[in-house]
Amino acid sequence: MLKIENLHVSIHGKEILKGVNLEINKGEVHAIMGPNGTGKSTLASVIAGKDIFEVTEGSITYEGKNLMEMSIEERAREGIFIGFQYPVEIPGVSIANFMRTAIDEKRRYHGQEPLTELEFRKMMKEKAKVVELTEKLSTRSVNEGFSGGEKKRNEIFQMAMLEPKLSILDETDSGLDIDALRIVANGVTQLKSPENSTIVITHYQRLLDYIVPDFVHVLFDGKIVKSGSKELALELEHRGYEWIKQEYESANNQ
Amino acid sequence: MTKEEKLIIDQCMADLSQWKVQDQPAPYRPVEEYFHCKVKDIDTQMCIFLNGWYVHDNMPLTISPEGVIVGSLTEAAQRFPEKVLPYLNQKSLPKEDDLSVLNRQRYNDGLFVYVPENVTVEKPIQLISLTDSPDELMINNRHLIVLEKNAELSFVQCDDSIQFKKSFINNVTQIHLAEDARLSYYKMENKNPESMLFNEVDVEQKAHSQFYSNAMTFNTGYLRSRINVLLTEPFASATMHGLYLVDRQQHVDTQVFVDHQVPNCESHQLYKGIVDDSAKANFLGHVVVRPDAQRTLADQTNRNITLTDTAHVTSRPFLEIYADDVKCNHGTTVGQLDDDAMFYLRTRGICERNARMLLMFAFANEIANNIKIDSLRERYLVMIRKRLNGELTICDQCVLHCPHLVNG
Ligand SMILES: Nc1ncnc2c1ncn2[C@@H]1O[C@H](COP(=O)(O)OP(=O)(O)O)[C@@H](O)[C@H]1O
Ligand SMILES: [Mg+2]
Numbered sequence: 001m002l003k004i005e006n007l008h009v010s011i012h013g014k015e016i017l018k019g020v021n022l023e024i025n026k027g028e029v030h031a032i033m034g035p036n037g038t039g040k041s042t043l044a045s046v047i048a049g050k051d052i053f054e055v056t057e058g059s060i061t062y063e064g065k066n067l068m069e070m071s072i073e074e075r076a077r078e079g080i081f082i083g084f085q086y087p088v089e090i091p092g093v094s095i096a097n098f099m100r101t102a103i104d105e106k107r108r109y110h111g112q113e114p115l116t117e118l119e120f121r122k123m124m125k126e127k128a129k130v131v132e133l134t135e136k137l138s139t140r141s142v143n144e145g146f147s148g149g150e151k152k153r154n155e156i157f158q159m160a161m162l163e164p165k166l167s168i169l170d171e172t173d174s175g176l177d178i179d180a181l182r183i184v185a186n187g188v189t190q191l192k193s194p195e196n197s198t199i200v201i202t203h204y205q206r207l208l209d210y211i212v213p214d215f216v217h218v219l220f221d222g223k224i225v226k227s228g229s230k231e232l233a234l235e236l237e238h239r240g241y242e243w244i245k246q247e248y249e250s251a252n253n254q
Numbered sequence: 255m256t257k258e259e260k261l262i263i264d265q266c267m268a269d270l271s272q273w274k275v276q277d278q279p280a281p282y283r284p285v286e287e288y289f290h291c292k293v294k295d296i297d298t299q300m301c302i303f304l305n306g307w308y309v310h311d312n313m314p315l316t317i318s319p320e321g322v323i324v325g326s327l328t329e330a331a332q333r334f335p336e337k338v339l340p341y342l343n344q345k346s347l348p349k350e351d352d353l354s355v356l357n358r359q360r361y362n363d364g365l366f367v368y369v370p371e372n373v374t375v376e377k378p379i380q381l382i383s384l385t386d387s388p389d390e391l392m393i394n395n396r397h398l399i400v401l402e403k404n405a406e407l408s409f410v411q412c413d414d415s416i417q418f419k420k421s422f423i424n425n426v427t428q429i430h431l432a433e434d435a436r437l438s439y440y441k442m443e444n445k446n447p448e449s450m451l452f453n454e455v456d457v458e459q460k461a462h463s464q465f466y467s468n469a470m471t472f473n474t475g476y477l478r479s480r481i482n483v484l485l486t487e488p489f490a491s492a493t494m495h496g497l498y499l500v501d502r503q504q505h506v507d508t509q510v511f512v513d514h515q516v517p518n519c520e521s522h523q524l525y526k527g528i529v530d531d532s533a534k535a536n537f538l539g540h541v542v543v544r545p546d547a548q549r550t551l552a553d554q555t556n557r558n559i560t561l562t563d564t565a566h567v568t569s570r571p572f573l574e575i576y577a578d579d580v581k582c583n584h585g586t587t588v589g590q591l592d593d594d595a596m597f598y599l600r601t602r603g604i605c606e607r608n609a610r611m612l613l614m615f616a617f618a619n620e621i622a623n624n625i626k627i628d629s630l631r632e633r634y635l636v637m638i639r640k641r642l643n644g645e646l647t648i649c650d651q652c653v654l655h656c657p658h659l660v661n662g
Contacts, residue, residue, distance in 0.1 A: 048601045076603035088598040092616025101612060102602040109603070141616075142598075158602060 001026050001063060001197050002047075002166055008057035009039075009046055016042045018222035019058070024166070027194045031208055031233055032201045034219035035241045040201045041085050043219070044170045048082045049075055062166070076102075077109040079165030083155040083172045085201075090142040095154070096124065098142050099161050106162065127160040131187040149180035156187040167191075168199040173207040185210035205237040218244055256536055256568070259507055262476050266422045266450055267352060273392030273422050277362075279307035289384060289414075296629040298380035298410060299324060301365055305385055306393035308363055315366075322375055323368040327398055330366040337368055341398055341430055349482055349511060353452050357426045361396040364425075369405035369435075378408035378627060383425070385449070390420045397427040401435035401463075408438040408627060413445055413453070420448040427455045431463035433487070440630060441469040443477055444637075447504065454480045459519075461487035468625055470634055471498040471506055472641050480509040485519040485547075493522045497621040499641050501530035508536070512552065514543045514577075520551035526621055527558045528614055528642070529565040539571040539584070547577045554584040559591060559617060614642050 002024040009017035016039045024030055032040055046053050047060065049072035060067040067075065090098070103123075104114050115123065124138055131153040143151050152172050159167055169188065173181055188211050192198065200211055208216075208230065216232040217224045220241070225248045226232070236244075255263075266273075285302050301324060302309040308326045315325035315333065323330060323337070331338040350358075365381050385391060401407055411427070431437055445451055451474060457465055471477060483492045498506045512521045527535045539554040554571040571584035591613045599609035618638045625631035 048597075050597060071606075072597065072600040073603050073605050076601055082601055084598070088592075088594045090592075090595045090598065090613070090616065092619050093599075093612050098599070098602070098604075098612070101604050101608055102599075105605060105608065106603045162602065 003061040004058070005061075006058035007043075007046070007055065007060065009042060010054045010056050011042075011052060015056070016053075016222055017046070020219070020222070020224055022217065022224060024197050024199065026197060028215065029192075029198045029200065029211055029213045031213040031216045031230075032199060032219055032224075033203065033216060033233065033236055038219050039222045040219050041170055044082050044084075044168045044199075044201065047075075047080065047168060048072065073105070074109075076162070076164075077106045079196075081159050081162055081164035081167045083152070083159060083167065083169040085170040085174070087143050087151045087155055089144045089146075091144045093142050094139055095142055095157075096138045099124065099138075099158065102158075103161060123161065127157055130160045130190055131156045132183050133157050148175040149177065152176060152180070152184055153187070156184055156191075160187065160191055163191075164196065166197050166199070168201065170201045171203065172200075173202055173204060181206065182210075205233050208233050220244055220248055256507070258505070258534070259478065259536070262450060262505075263352065266424075267356070270392065272390070274387070274389035275360075275362075275392050276305045276307065276387065276389075279309070280304065282309065282311050284311075285309060288386065289382070296378075296380070296627070296633070298378045300380045300382065301325075303365070303381065303383045303395060305387050305391060306362055306395055308365065320373045321368075321370040322373060323366065324379060325366060327364040327366040327396060328362075330368075334368075337400065338366065338398065341400060341428060342396075349480075353424050354426060354454060357394045357396055357424050357454075360394040361426070362394065364396040364398065364427075366397070367399045367407070367409065369401045369407050371402040371432075372404045373402075374406040375408070378410050378630075380410040380412065382412045382414065383423075384414055385419070385421050385423070387419060387421075390422075392422045393424070395423075395425045397425070399427065399429045399437070401429075401431050401437055403432045404434040405432070406436045408440070410440045410442070410627070410630065412442045413451060418446045418448055420450075422450050424452045425454070427453070429455065429457040429465070431457070431459045431465060431490075433460045434462045435460070436464045437466070438626065439465070439467040440625060440627070441467065441479075442634075443469075443471040443474050443479075445474045445477070447473070447475045447502065449475045451475070451477045452480075453478070455482070457481070457483045457492065459483065459485050459487070459490040459492065462489045463487075464490070465492040467492075467494045467496075468621065469494075469496040470621070470637075471496075471500070472637055474500070474504055474506060476505045476507075478507040478509065480511075482511045482513075483521065484513045484515065485521065486515050488516050488518040491520045491522075494524070495621050495624055496525040497618055497638075498525075498527040498529075498535055499618065499638065500527070500533035500535060503532055505534040506536070508538070510537075510539045510554075512541045514541065514547040514550045514552060516544075516546060517548045517550070517577075519547065522552075523554040523556075524621070525556045526617060527556075527567065528561065528618065529558060529567055530561040532562070532564040532566070534566040536567070537569045537571070537586075541573050541582065541584075543573070543575040543577050543580055543582065545576040548579045550577060550580040550582065552580070552582040556586045557617075558586075558588045559614065560588060561590075611642055615639060618642070 004022040007020040218226040314329035537556040543550045556569045558567045567588045569586040622634045
């Protein structure tokens with residue numbers, strides 16, 4: 001589904017990703033872990049199409065197509081969804097109008113008839129339930145004045161509405177209390193199917209108790225330095241990242 | 255005054271004989287024959303001025319059972335001099351310029367509205383000024399609105415062109431609010447690109463009076479919109495909102511002057527603009543807080559979005575404060591649409607064009623949403639949307655789902 005090969009990415013001449021390789025197949029869940037500032041969010045942004053990042057080397061292939069040649073919106077309509085670490089506040093744009101526009105455009109892109117107003121409202125209602133959002137929230141402006149937890153739930157709500165094939169959840173669990181974490185995790189689990197794939201970017205093991213990863217990768221210094229099974233996440237939880245760093249450095253010094 | 259403003263004024267004023275002045279009203283024809291107000295279901299008392307003359311069927315003044323007087327100013331000056339002349343002759347304004355003087359010398363008529371003490375006018379009064387002439391017209395109208403103690407009124411003023419002829423319009427509206435009086439003043443400009451329109455609104459407020467104004471400019475050639483507010487007694491408040499959406503070669507100058515003469519008054523300004531193509535917008539906001547005006551609350555905000563490199567905006571909020579116990583602030587921004595918001599919308603599959611539309615509409619909406627007359631607000635929202643859409647796209651294909659269109 002997604003194949004990243006030797007990806008190098010810079011911003012303002014500073015190299016952040018230094019040769020990332022990653023392959024994700026249909027139905028798989030991958031976790032990407034790693035200390036702060038190692039390029040996890042950068043990877044998500046590049047996949048989304050943020051143009052301030054410059055891809056200097058390597059490639060990303062999505063369903064056989066060169067992702068770099070697709071516009072931001074085309075990627076989304078083809079089924080890529082990013083749950084952002086820091087969702088943007090958009091005063092004056094209601095969630096309902098936002099989603100109506102997004103769904104209309106996606107359906108038109110795929111040659112489907114637009115939803116009727118009634119169908120759309122029904123869909124909003126159903127999907128809001130997935131993350132236990134009250135309907136009142138949908139008349140509010142996108143993320144404006146939302147608490148951290150509300151913002152993250154709103155991301156998962158959008159994911160539920162857009163029914164992506166590949167979801168990348170960037171620290172969707174950070175800053176959530178136990179209840180919010182349970183809601184978000186249940187939401188993601190409900191949306192999981194053998195047809196779609198998920199990348200969970202996280203610091204903690206706790207989200208992975210709900211969404212069990214098939215593979216765990218450690219991103220360090222712009223590279224994936226270690227990959228393993230779900231036990232690796234547990235090990236990182238217990239031992240931290242220091243040993244990864246030491247392994248990486250001693251390997252580099254040889 | 256900017257260089258360009260001066261240039262335009264000079265062009266208009268250098269040789270007044272270049273303009274035709276219609277020296278008497280055209281014979282009466284029912285308004286329906288040439289004009290339909292497009293605001294759906296708006297229920298107002300409509301007053302039409304055609305080429306500077308009040309349109310009426312032998313009824314220059316109407317007087318309601320409560321004593322509300324509406325009609326021709328010159329007629330009112332004869333029949334009720336005591337209600338008209340003291341205001342007309344009052345030279346209270348600090349900022350008379352060549353145009354104000356021209357208006358004073360040349361005005362032929364205008365609308366007079368008088369609301370007696372303790373009367374709340376239920377139906378908004380709507381003034382529609384139309385130009386429709388084969389000639390290049392000059393029009394000088396002087397309107398006068400007087401609200402006595404504890405009176406209340408909503409007033410809607412629309413300047414429209416029926417056809418595309420050059421014109422020079424120089425209007426002054428005088429507003430006097432007695433103690434506790436409340437006026438909502440809505441203004442809409444939708445003029446042809448050949449028009450040169452100078453609108454001055456002079457407001458004098460007594461104790462505890464409330465003035466709210468909301469000015470929307472959708473289309474114009476050149477527009478200078480000037481508003482002067484004198485807060486002459488304590489606890490008066492003035493709130494002024496404005497929105498200008500200009501493109502092509504359009505040019506809007508917004509000039510707001512607020513004079514805090516006494517303690518405990520407040521004034522708020524929020525003006526927003528979206529400036530496209532080679533259009534120009536200048537904002538000049540000037541607030542004076544006199545030495546006596548302690549505990550003044552005053553703010554000025556002007557926000558602009560420029561959509562091209564050739565769009566031109568200058569914004570000069572200016573506070574002149576002589577009292578020490580005051581709360582005043584001003585803010586101004588000129589910029590493009592928020593990149594992060596654009597990116598976020600697009601990552602949900604929304605194309606660049608629609609993402610821009612959503613953000614621009616949201617930006618403009620903040621002003622329109624303050625309009626309290628429902629039908630007017632809905633109409634403005636539709637107009638904003640059409641305007642931002644370049645007026646080309648059919649409503650139901652648009653991304654901004656107007657509630658009344660969806661339901662209706
Ligand atoms: N917009 C930006 N401008 C400049 N540097 C950035 C920008 N975004 C990220 N970086 C830098 O890229 C590096 C990786 O950041 P990020 O991808 O956010 O890391 P992570 O998500 O793993 O914590 C950091 O050093 C950060 O400072
Ligand atoms: Mg991050």
